[in-house]
Amino acid sequence: MAGRGDDSPVGGGPSLFARLAVGVFRHRGRVLVGTLLLLAAAVWALLRGGHLTTGTIEGIESARAEALARGAAAGSNDQTLAVIFHHDEWTTDEPRFAQAVTSVLSRVERLPEVASVVSPIGAPEAFRARFVARTGHDLLALVRLKGGEREATAAFPAVRAALENPDLRTTLTGKVAFLAALNELLEHDLLRAELLSFPLALVVLLWVFRTVVAAMLPLVVGGLAVLCGVAGVMLxxxxTNMAQYTLNVVSLIGLGVAIDYSLFIVSRFRSELALGLSTEHALTRTLDTAGRAVAFSGLAVTVGLGGLLFFRGSYLSAMGLGGALVVAFAVLFALTVLPALLAWLGPRVDRGRLPFARKEGRGGAWHALATWVMRHPWWVLLPTLTLLLAMGLPFRRLQLAATDITALPEGTEARQGAETLARLFPREAATRVLVAVEFPGGSPLTPERAGALYDASRRVASMPGVVGVESAVDLGPGMDRATVLRMAAAPPQFLPPELQAARAAYVTGNVAVMQVLTSSAPSSLEARNLVRALREDRTVGDGRWLVGGQTATDVDAAAFVRHHTPAAVGFVMGMTCIVLFVLLRSVVLPLKALLMNLLSLAGSFGALVWIFQEGHLHRLLRFEPGPIEPSLPILLFCALFGLSMDYEVLLLSRIREEYLRTGDNTHAVAEGLEKTGGLITSAAAIMVAVFAAFTLASVVVVKAMGLGMAIAVALDATLVRVLIVPAMMRLMGDFNWWGPGHWRRSHPREQGTEVRS
Structure with missing residues (x-):
């Protein structure tokens, strides 16, 4: 329906978005040249590369314990590679087996990245028995790398190459091997997902636009946004510490929102051209309506991802920063590069029309659905609410645990090595809980402190689930308390070599290290209870201990996320309310939008637990069920809360346009649903296609992230935005638009904006 003939906003000069449209139209050549320069800078940043890490959290107790124990050879397994040598015919007691192993390990020991090598070759029989399998054909060696986790992971390829031997089959496992394999898989998953998501998105865009040129434009914007976003992360x-996962998050979110925003703008531009407007006028009206919605939607997504910044000192904060960066690029390119291309194309945007055409008209399916929802709001609202709430019920059974070796595919060397280690060397593969005992100063092995350490070790050994304790005061069954005290009183040079080696392995400065062994899996409840029990009484003489290791990291990470989640959730919800209030001039609609977002998230989270934790589709999706990564729920909440606003902003903006024009709430809701329903479902189909490409990932966390976001968007665009929102707005009537009087007076109904189909 045509309204005023100029491009000025209500009650004044041209709006910011109208002025932007005019500027881009008149200087489209400069915009495109500037984009090429930015693209060149992005390519330079990608070629320069970056220093990506794994997910870490600073300041938690487990990290402090690892730092205290880092100087001890047996202090942490994080930088230690377990190397299993095997030969089908040679036995471990043959000289040629020993010579082959010695040759390999001597070469490895000379590498600058290697701190130490432990081997049973030439070791005492008691020690040798732990590192030689009963099969007679397998031998275990330990290679400790220098530096922290980041440096050790970077050094892994060189060390792996040096461990190759033509006579022996060598299998590596350990945290460093796991992280190296995980990073490689993440890169492969990212490339595969992008190669799949672009063709899938193109198919949906061709179905929506029915012209090749219009369908290609959103892909151009999406590619630019992802390229610049990834380059920004690399820089x-x-x-700052950027986790490898950040690239997957940036690609996942950036491609989806950039294509969606471009879809909104191209669709509106084509509609304005169809009304007979010139290219400049059509572009002006497009940015003044769809462009405004894109800007507010991008702001809402950025606010959502900004919630991750509350998790300072963790990889979540870096992910939020990377996600916000790519969304900013998506909005920037959608409001500048895309309009410049549209200004250059004009009516040629409809070139390459496909032979099949879509029927248009008011008698279509969306008109019928809108009419039916307005007539039967209760029949729509109650069943859909019940369904979403039922889908969310499994979320009450949520269990959290950090990603471990089972996240890798079964054929990965690190996982095969872990399984072989558990089968052949069960004591070395047992779950280890690190206990770092820090004393005020001086040696931890004075007679008084050694006695306290011995008593603490015996107390720990008697705890439920503990199968052994390794420390400087646990060197064999014949070592009683009196022997420990005599050893502590003797000068170190008079101790037997194995006892001197034990002191060097388990003592560093004023810190004594204990490794507490349990047969329970690292993510099990029994292992977590052991960590909590160890933390109940920390006193050892005049020292105190901190508890670390994988299980302790799981406990600390979950506590870290729980502690910061209320502030992050409150910020996201509060800022989203403010953004929607500024856009809609209503107090009620932002609150309703928050409720709708929570409903779609509940359904997605419930499905996530039902599928990935409880394993109902594990054969179809090819993964091993287990607890959910602690960061995944809050990451999905912050990302999806903003992404859901795409459709909320689009739908409510169009409804508001019609309400301001007519003053009829029921008509405005029906008209808004009819005009945007197809666009919302089309945009959601693109996002689902993009996110679904990530469900083919080899890494379970990426697979869960992709599927969780795909489910949430599908629920949001079908049940929530198309059914529940219109039904609630129909029942609430004019109360939807209640707001402070000043805002209502500044936007009177009779001065409403135009509505274009």
Whole structure:
């Protein structure tokens, strides 16, 4: 329906978005040249590379314990590679087996990245028995790398190459091997997902637009946004810790929102051209309506991802920064590069029309659905609410645990090595809980402190689930308390060599290290209870201990997320309310939008637990069920809360346009649903296609992230935005638009904007 003939906003000069449209139209050549320069800078940043890490959290107790024990050879397994040598015919007691192993390990020991090598070759029989399998054909060696986790992971390829031997089959496992394999898989998953998501998105765009040129434009914007977003992450990784996962998050979110925003703008531009407007006028009206919605939607997504910044000191904060960066690029390119291309194309945007055409008209399915929802709001609202709430019920059974070796595919060397280690060397593969005992100063092995350490070790050994304790005061069954005290009183040079080696392995400065062994899996409830029991009484003489290791990291990470989640959730919800209030001039609609977002998230989270934790589709999706990564729920909440606003902003903006024009709430809701329903479902189909490409990932966390976001968007665009929102707005009537009087007076109904189909 045509309204005023100029491009000025209500009650004044041209709006910011109208002025932007005019500027881009008149200087489209400069915009495109500037984009090429930015693209060149992005390519330079990608070629320069970055320093990506794994997910870490600073300041938690497990990290402090690892730092205290880092100087001890047996202090942490994080930088230690378990190397299993095997030969089908040679036995471990043959000289040629020993010579082959010695040759390999001597070469490895000379590498600058290697701190130490432990081997049973030439070791005492008691020690040798732990590192030689009963099969007679397998031998275990330990290679400890220098530096922290980041440096050790970077050094892994060189060390792996040096461990190759033509006579022996060598299998590596350990945290460093796991992280190296995980990073490689993440890169492969990212490339595969992008190669799949672009063709899938193109198919949906061709179905929506029915012209090749219009369908290609959103892909151009999406590619630019992802390229610049990834380049930005690479640059930031030189200044702050950026997890490898960040690239997957940036690609996942950036491609989806960039294509969606472009879809909104291209669709509106084509509609304005169809009304007979010139290219400049059509572009002006497009940015003044769809462009405004894109800007507010991008702001809402950025606010959502900004919630991750509350998790300072963790990889979540870096992910939020990377996600916000790519969304900013998506909005920037959608409001500048895309309009410049549309200004250049004009009516040629409809070139390459496909032979099949879509029927248009008011008698279509969306008109019928809108009419039916307005007539039967209760029949729509109650069943859909019940369904979403039922889908969310499994979320009450949520269990959290950090990603471990089972996240890798079964054929991965690190996972095969872990399984072989558990089968052949069960004591070395047992779950280890690190206990770092820090004393005020001086040696931890004075007679008084050694006695306290011995008593603490015996107390720990008697705890439920503990199968052994390794420390400087646990060197064999014949070592009683009196022997420990005599050893502590003797000068170190008079101790037997094995006892001197034990002191060097389990003592560093004023810190004594204990490794508490349990047969329970690292993510099990029994292992977590052991960590909590160890933390109940920390006193050892005049020292105190901290508890670390994988299980302790799981406990600390879950506590870290729980502690910061209320502030992050409150910020996201509060800021989203403010953004929607500024856009809609209503107090009621932002609150309703928050409720709708929570409903779609509940359904997605419930499905996530039902599928990935409880394993109902594990054969179809090819993964091993287990607890959910602690960061995944809050990451999905912050990302999806903003992404859901795409459709909320689009739908409510169009409804508001019609309400301001007519003053009829029921008509406005029906008209808004009819005009945007197809666009919302089309945009959601693109996002689902993009996110679904990530469900083919080899890494379970990426697979769960992709599927969780796909489910949430599908629920949001079908049940929530198309059914529940219109039904609730129909029942609430004019109360939807209640707001402070000043805002209502500044936007009187009779001065409403135009509505274009």
């Amino acid at each position: 930031l990784s030189h200044a």
